Amino acid sequence: MFDFSLMLEKFMEFRLQIAEAVGETFLMVGISVLAAVLVGLPLGTLLYLTAKGQLRENATWSLILNGFVNIVRSFPFLLLVVFMIPLTRLLVGTAIGTVAASVPLGVVSIAIYARQVEQSLLEVPRGVVEAAQSMGASRLEIVYKFLFVEARSGLVLGLTTSTISFISYSTVMGVVGGGGVGDFAIRYGYQRFETELMAAVIVLMIVLVQLIQFAGSMISRWLDKR
Amino acid sequence: MISLHEVSKSYSSNDGIFQAIDSVSLTVREGSIHGIIGPSGAGKSTLLRMMNVLELPDQGSVIVGGQDLTRLPEHRLREARRSIGMVFQQFHLLHNRTVSGNVSVPLELAGMNKEQREERVKECLQFVGLLDKARQYPARLSGGQKQRVAIARALAHRPAVILCDEPTSSLDSVTTAEILDVLRHINETLGVTIVIVTHEMEVVKEICHEVSVVEQGRLTDGFALEVRAQREGSRAKPSYREQLLGGVGMPDV
Numbered sequence: 001m002f003d004f005s006l007m008l009e010k011f012m013e014f015r016l017q018i019a020e021a022v023g024e025t026f027l028m029v030g031i032s033v034l035a036a037v038l039v040g041l042p043l044g045t046l047l048y049l050t051a052k053g054q055l056r057e058n059a060t061w062s063l064i065l066n067g068f069v070n071i072v073r074s075f076p077f078l079l080l081v082v083f084m085i086p087l088t089r090l091l092v093g094t095a096i097g098t099v100a101a102s103v104p105l106g107v108v109s110i111a112i113y114a115r116q117v118e119q120s121l122l123e124v125p126r127g128v129v130e131a132a133q134s135m136g137a138s139r140l141e142i143v144y145k146f147l148f149v150e151a152r153s154g155l156v157l158g159l160t161t162s163t164i165s166f167i168s169y170s171t172v173m174g175v176v177g178g179g180g181v182g183d184f185a186i187r188y189g190y191q192r193f194e195t196e197l198m199a200a201v202i203v204l205m206i207v208l209v210q211l212i213q214f215a216g217s218m219i220s221r222w223l224d225k226r
Numbered sequence: 227m228i229s230l231h232e233v234s235k236s237y238s239s240n241d242g243i244f245q246a247i248d249s250v251s252l253t254v255r256e257g258s259i260h261g262i263i264g265p266s267g268a269g270k271s272t273l274l275r276m277m278n279v280l281e282l283p284d285q286g287s288v289i290v291g292g293q294d295l296t297r298l299p300e301h302r303l304r305e306a307r308r309s310i311g312m313v314f315q316q317f318h319l320l321h322n323r324t325v326s327g328n329v330s331v332p333l334e335l336a337g338m339n340k341e342q343r344e345e346r347v348k349e350c351l352q353f354v355g356l357l358d359k360a361r362q363y364p365a366r367l368s369g370g371q372k373q374r375v376a377i378a379r380a381l382a383h384r385p386a387v388i389l390c391d392e393p394t395s396s397l398d399s400v401t402t403a404e405i406l407d408v409l410r411h412i413n414e415t416l417g418v419t420i421v422i423v424t425h426e427m428e429v430v431k432e433i434c435h436e437v438s439v440v441e442q443g444r445l446t447d448g449f450a451l452e453v454r455a456q457r458e459g460s461r462a463k464p465s466y467r468e469q470l471l472g473g474v475g476m477p478d479v
């Protein structure tokens with residue numbers, strides 16, 4: 001029989017280690033979200049703009065950008081982590097640790113969110129772009145005064161979905177010493193046969209994901225006046 | 227005001243080249259309401275979109291306010307477009323901005339400061355009779371109200387011309403009459419030249435001074451319509467009964 005009081009007990013016993021692991025997860029996922037917004041958003045916008053029939057149609061760039069996104073997303077994640085070790089070393093000086101783990105995670109995040117951004121922008125009716133052009137808007141103005149405005153709820157929802165994927169990806173970062181909640185659950189819970197502790201950490205992650213989804217959906221709905 | 231000289235446009239598809247507009251020349255007189263009528267697929271929208279070079283003609287020139295828009299560099303073309311308002315059948319409003327936010331957009335693009343913008347937005351909304359809806363989002367408005375917001379938006383930057391592509395085609399007949407009244411009012415009080423594309427005879431009869439007929443990508447006819455006196459009596463809305471039975475005073479059944 002599974003013992004809930006034991007689960008709580010274990011949770012309290014390991015609360016410092018758990019807090020540390022949560023901090024590591026937040027750091028990795030935080031860096032990923034930042035990368036997604038700062039790089040994935042512009043990249044996804046270019047993905048949209050360079051496609052056939054769009055404002056900045058460009059077959060070469062479209063091919064390159066799509067290639068990058070598809071390759072990164074289809075790479076088995078652990079192989080990508082290993083594959084990227086030289087680049088990680090170059091960027092942060094080491095391939096081990098939480099910050100180092102954020103490099104491959106960030107790259108995947110950029111690719112995942114870029115695709116979401118492209119999808120959200122595609123949902124904006126063409127007529128909006130046409131109206132923008134008729135008002136003499138430049139391409140940059142069309143993007144941020146029209147497309148982003150009309151796509152904003154989709155952009156937020158996409159970021160929510162992506163963030164949850166980032167959390168999932170971050171759980172395997174133990175292989176390069178990234179730590180985090182997932183690594184903690186495996187090392188303490190699974191490998192030491194502390195089933196209750198493992199369950200406690202899983203419950204914690206479920207709550208975390210629910211909270212993120214709830215917040216994302218709320219904000220998205222609030223932004224959507226369509 | 228606007229003249230198209232020998233403009234042509236073709237689209238290539240899998241089954242060869244399709245001539246959407248075939249060597250059309252057309253002049254829109256300053257201060258007039260000019261109709262472009264023809265069946266669906268005739269090339270009316272393409273022709274209208276050439277007037278602000280949303281559609282670049284393969285050949286020919288587009289003279290608006292004395293300059294050939296087809297030869298302008300991009301930034302000058304964008305500037306020229308600011309004095310050409312455009313109104314669409316499907317309105318194309320920003321649904322995530324309020325009514326006043328929508329009217330404000332062209333002014334923001336022109337770099338006008340906030341106080342001036344607010345003042346101008348108010349004027350334009352007053353003009354189309356929607357000041358009370360300023361803070362609402364378009365989703366809460368009726369089709370006719372949405373189109374009035376779109377007209378206010380087109381009006382915001384004090385255009386010399388407003389191009390309308392089937393502005394009443396998704397509206398019922400009463401709302402159509404209202405929208406046409408607004409357009410006529412703009413033309414009469416502000417002197418704005420209006421070009422209106424439609425497939426509805428009634429629209430042309432109602433407000434156009436001149437009309438061009440487009441069929442299969444060619445201009446097949448063009449003539450002036452006599453300026454109709456204002457409808458006698460009050461400008462009150464005719465009831466459904468009056469519209470259906472063609473007048474007042476019909477006996478009850």
Ligand SMILES: Nc1ncnc2c1ncn2[C@@H]1O[C@H](COP(=O)(O)OP(=O)(O)O)[C@@H](O)[C@H]1O
Binds near residue numbers: 246265
């Ligand atoms: N971007 C395009 N590519 C291919 N064909 C087009 C394009 N735009 C318009 N056409 C064709 O040109 C013709 C005229 O279109 P349009 O000007 O929209 O007609 P109208 O407004 O009179 O109904 C139509 O047959 C349409 O299919």
Ligand SMILES: [Mg+2]
Binds near residue numbers: 271392
């Ligand atoms: Mg049309």
